[in-house]
Amino acid sequence: MEFTIFQLISIALVGAVGSMLVNRGVAVFNDGLRPIMPEYLEGRLTRKELAATSFALSFGLIVGFGIPLSIGAAIIIGHSILLACDIIGIWTPEGKKGMILSGIIGAVYSIGVCLGLQFIVDLFNQLPVNFLDSLSLVGTPIIISFTVFPAVAVGYQHGMKKAFNTALITFVIYLLFSKFGSFSIGSYDITLSPEGMALLAGMLMMVYYAAKVRGGDESTNADLVNIFAERVNKIKRNRWLLALMGGLVALVSAQLVLAVDAMPQALINEGKYTEGAIATFARAIGFIPLVFSTSIVTGVYGLAGTTLVFVVGLIFRDIPLLAFVVGAAVMYAEVMLLSVVTKGMDKLPGVREMGEHIRTSLADVLGMAILIGSAMASEQIAPGIGFFWILGFYLINRMAKKPLVELAVGPVAVIALGILANMLHLIGLW
Numbered sequence: 001m002e003f004t005i006f007q008l009i010s011i012a013l014v015g016a017v018g019s020m021l022v023n024r025g026v027a028v029f030n031d032g033l034r035p036i037m038p039e040y041l042e043g044r045l046t047r048k049e050l051a052a053t054s055f056a057l058s059f060g061l062i063v064g065f066g067i068p069l070s071i072g073a074a075i076i077i078g079h080s081i082l083l084a085c086d087i088i089g090i091w092t093p094e095g096k097k098g099m100i101l102s103g104i105i106g107a108v109y110s111i112g113v114c115l116g117l118q119f120i121v122d123l124f125n126q127l128p129v130n131f132l133d134s135l136s137l138v139g140t141p142i143i144i145s146f147t148v149f150p151a152v153a154v155g156y157q158h159g160m161k162k163a164f165n166t167a168l169i170t171f172v173i174y175l176l177f178s179k180f181g182s183f184s185i186g187s188y189d190i191t192l193s194p195e196g197m198a199l200l201a202g203m204l205m206m207v208y209y210a211a212k213v214r215g216g217d218e219s220t221n222a223d224l225v226n227i228f229a230e231r232v233n234k235i236k237r238n239r240w241l242l243a244l245m246g247g248l249v250a251l252v253s254a255q256l257v258l259a260v261d262a263m264p265q266a267l268i269n270e271g272k273y274t275e276g277a278i279a280t281f282a283r284a285i286g287f288i289p290l291v292f293s294t295s296i297v298t299g300v301y302g303l304a305g306t307t308l309v310f311v312v313g314l315i316f317r318d319i320p321l322l323a324f325v326v327g328a329a330v331m332y333a334e335v336m337l338l339s340v341v342t343k344g345m346d347k348l349p350g351v352r353e354m355g356e357h358i359r360t361s362l363a364d365v366l367g368m369a370i371l372i373g374s375a376m377a378s379e380q381i382a383p384g385i386g387f388f389w390i391l392g393f394y395l396i397n398r399m400a401k402k403p404l405v406e407l408a409v410g411p412v413a414v415i416a417l418g419i420l421a422n423m424l425h426l427i428g429l430w
Contacts, residue, residue, distance in 0.1 A: 002118060003114050003115075003118070003257070006255070007114075007252070007255050007257050008111050008114060008115075010248065010251050010252050010255060010257065010320075011081065011110045011111065011113075011114055011252055011257055011258070012107040012108075012110050012111050013107070013248050014081060014082075014110060014245075014248045014249060014251075014252055014258070015081055015084070015085060015088075015106035015107050015108075015109055015110030015111075016103040016104070016106045016107040016110075017103070017106075017241075017244060017245050017248055018081070018082060018085035018089070018106060018245060018303050019085045019088040019089040019092070019102040019103055019105065019106030020089065020099050020100075020102050020103045020106070021085075021089065021238075021241060021242070021245060021303060022085050022086050022088070022089025022090060022102070022303070023088075023089040023090070023092055023094075023098055023099045023102040024089075024099060024238075025037060025040075025041050025300060026235075026238045026241060026242065026300065026301065027238075027242060027245070027300060027301040027302055027303045028054075028086050028089075028300055028302070028303060029078075029079075029082040029083055029085060029086055029302065029303040029304065030054070030057050030058050030061075030083055030086050031287075031290060031291070031294065031302075032057050033053070033054055033057050033058070033086055034294045034295070034298050034300050034302075035294060035297070035298055036050065036053055037050075037298055037299075037300045038231075038297075038298050038299065038300070041299070041300075047090070047093075047094065050090055051087075051090045051091045054086050054087050054090045054091075055087055055091075057086075058083040058084070058086050058087055059087065060404065060405050060408070061079050061083055061405055061408070062079060062080055062083050062084055064404050064405055064407075064408030064409075064411075064412055065077070065079060065262075065405055065407050065408040065411070066078075066079035066080035066081075066083065067080050067113070067117070068408065068411035068412055068414075068415055069138065069139070069262055069265065069370075069411050070117055070265075071117060071120055071121065071124075071132075071135060071415070072121055072124070072132045072135050072136055073136070073139070073265060073269055074256065074268060074269045075256050075257065075258065075259045075265055075268050075269065076113070076114070076117065076257060076258055076259070077258075077259055077260075077261065077262060077265055078249075078258050078259060078260050078261070078304070078310070079261075080113055081109075081110050081113060081258060082303050082304060084106070084109055084110075084113075085106055085303060086303075088102050088105050088106050088109060089102045089106070092105065114257070124418075127418075127422050128422060128425050128426075129381075129418065129421045129422045129425050129430065131377075131381045131414070131415075131417075131418030131421065133380075134377045134378075134380040134381045134414070134418070135377055135411075135414055135415070135418070136269070136377075137373055137376045137377040137380060138370060138373040138374050138376075138377050138410060138411055138414060139262065139265065139266035139269060139370075139373055140266070140373050140376065141369040141370075141372045141373045141376070142262060142263050142266035142267075142366065142369040142370065142373065143195055143266050143267055143270060143272070143275075144195060145365055145366075145368070145369035145372075146195070146199060146263050146266075146267075146279055146365065146369070147170055147174065147195055147198040147199045147202060148167065148170065148202075148365060149202070149282070149358075149361045149362055149365045150166055150170065150199070150202030150203050150205060150206040150282075150361075151163050151164075151166040151167035151170060151202055151205075152361035152364060152365060153206055153354065153357040153358050153360070153361040154166045154205065154206050154209055154357075155361075156357040156360055156361060157209070157210065157350075157353060157354060157357045158209050162209055165205070166202055166205040166206065166209075167202075169201055169202070169205060170198045170199075170201055170202040170205075171198070173194075173197055173198045173201040174194045174195070174197070174198035175194075177192050177193070177194040177197045177198070178194040181193070181194055181197070193272060193274065193275050195267075195272070195275055196272070196274055196275040196278055199275070199278055199279070199282070200278060203278075203282055206354065206358075207351070207354070209350070210348075210350035210351045210353070210354040211348060211350060211351060212350065213348075213349055213350025213351075213353075230299075231296065231297070231298065231299030232295075232296055232299070232338060232339055234299040235295060235299060235300075235301050235335055235338065236335055236336065236338070238301075238335075239332055239335045239336065240332075242301055242305070242331050242332070242335055243328040243329070243331045243332040243335075244328060245303060245304075245331065246304070246305055246309045246327045246328050246330060246331020246332070246334075247309075247324040247325065247327045247328030247331070248324070248327075249303075249304050249309045249310065249313070249327060250309040250310070250312040250313040250316075250323045250324055250326065250327020250328070250330070251313065251320055251321075251323055251324040251327065252313070253309065253310045253312070253313020253314060253317075253323065253327075254312075254313040254314070254316050254317045254319070254320040254323035254324075255313075255317075255320050256268060256317060258310075259276070259280075259310070260280050260283060260284075260304070260307045260310040261280075261283060261366075262366055262370065262407075263279045263283070263362070263366060264276040264277075264279045264280045264283075264310070264314075267279055268314075273314055273317060276314055277311050277314040277315055280307065280310045280311045280314060281308070281311045282358070283307060283358075283362060284306050284307045284308045284310075284311060285354075285355065285358060286354075286355050286356075286358030286359045286362060287306055287307060287355065287359065288306045288341070288355060289352050289355035289356070290355060290356075290359065291305065291306050292306070292338060292341060292342045293342065295338065296338065296339075296342060301335065305330075305331050305334045305335075306334060308330055308334070309327040309330055309331055312326050312327045312330055313327060363407075366407065367406055367407055370407060370410045370411065371390070371394060371409070371410045373410065374390050374409075374410025374411060374413060374414050375387050375390040375391070375410070377414045378390045378413065378414050378417050381414070381417055381418055381421055382417060382421060386417070389413060389417050390410060390413050390414075393409060393412075393413035393416070394406075394409050394410070394413070397409050
């Protein structure tokens, strides 16, 4: 993982602008932090209390999930940078000086993460027991496991029968494209990814079932827009700053510096960029209802919006500057269409509810895939005891007073086992 000067400048700008937007109360990345922001902005919560809350919500995900999964990978998980923007922006003081300070710290931190990860990789390569190659196995099950998430989401929303039908069609499509996905048209050789086509089929089934759910005269989202009109206007007043942030996120996505989550990261690590874009798009669909509804209620938008800007980056990865322009336009459009899209969801309640089930199924599939991958990595590091180590670490963590986030348990356990193996090697027990 080596970075060019342009990539470092780009990621520094993401950290700087992101931290300044948080400092000004315009946007945050953590969806759990967004509902708390109005409590501070309207004087019911002190900045010190807000800072403590932001740290509690984000720090564990940064050090336990974002950074461990980014070590040795071709691309960094966005949580490592964007969640830190939340902490930096809130911990720096209000006012012009605080905003400038947050920008400087955000830029320095972002560059530090990039260079620091490279340092860790170089350090691991010097260890007598090099477990870096084993660590890469953590993401291996994610690629194929991801194709099952539409079936799981359908099951949560519509029941087991439709989940089975979706899973069966997904499986058949995977088998067909594994066998017949490579062909020639004239002088062109075309290869269609089995994982990508299976995922696309599953997503179409998911949307089909959700669209069949008809609503009555509900006006839940329309009521929200009317009640919180001033907060919606506050977001729109900052549309140019948010567009700038959207363009920068698309830029670093296009340069393959930042991925939105572990699933697209695993695909990009394997060079499956189209599949990575599809995975990122699927995730964004799940987050549109959440981001839009919480933004309307709080007046605070998402640092990466609905995360569609990451998709833009992957699509235009060969033309990063175009990705910046299109990403800025997408973020601008999101902000300006905030009220329209949210009101429109009332007419398709099934699609509106689908977002929640997508998020739940993504978390379930990702958690299980990372745990299985971590077990595979640990068993390669320490044959015979790797599975014991991961299962013990995972189950005992559940009993802790302050347990690690479950997504982080596997990667942290693998790194801990690698360090232990080197310590035992030094004293002759390995």
